[in-house]
Amino acid sequence: MRPAVRHPIFLYDQPVDMRKSFEGLSGLVEQSFPGHLLTGALFLFLNRCRDRIKILSWEDDGFAIWYKRLERGTFSNCFHGQSTLTRQQFILLLEGIVPKRINKRFSL
Numbered sequence: 001m002r003p004a005v006r007h008p009i010f011l012y013d014q015p016v017d018m019r020k021s022f023e024g025l026s027g028l029v030e031q032s033f034p035g036h037l038l039t040g041a042l043f044l045f046l047n048r049c050r051d052r053i054k055i056l057s058w059e060d061d062g063f064a065i066w067y068k069r070l071e072r073g074t075f076s077n078c079f080h081g082q083s084t085l086t087r088q089q090f091i092l093l094l095e096g097i098v099p100k101r102i103n104k105r106f107s108l
Contacts (some may be wrong), residue, residue: 007040007057009085015048022063025056033083042090050074053094068094 010033020028025045029037043056051074055066076098079089092099 006087007042008036009042009044009087009090010036011044011079011082011085012046013081013083016045016054018045018047018052018054018067020045020054022056022065025054025065026063029056044085044090044093046075050077 010029012028012032016025016028025043026037028045029043033041033043038058040058045054045056046052051070053068053075057064057066073096075093076096078098079085079093082089085093
């Protein structure tokens with residue numbers, strides 16, 4: 001069993017046409033985050049209405065896309081302007097939790 005590796009999580013800061021697939025999204029990644037496409041990092045893309053999200057990642061043998069469409073509500077805009085997210089911020093975004101502030105207890 002391989003040890004768990006923490007890969008960065010990148011948030012694309014512009015609205016994306018959700019009709020884009022592997023080639024279109026990977027082109028956006030190469031423009032905005034050069035050199036990171038094949039590292040196993042997660043790349044998050046939101047549409048203009050912020051009710052859909054696509055996540056692109058490279059696995060050992062190819063790309064994978066995860067897609068989520070909200071039936072009600074929108075994904076939070078609280079991480080706007082950030083190009084990288086922590087694992088905790090990523091979970092908050094997916095779960096729809098809007099933090100008033102994020103304080104780390106400590107880091108190792």
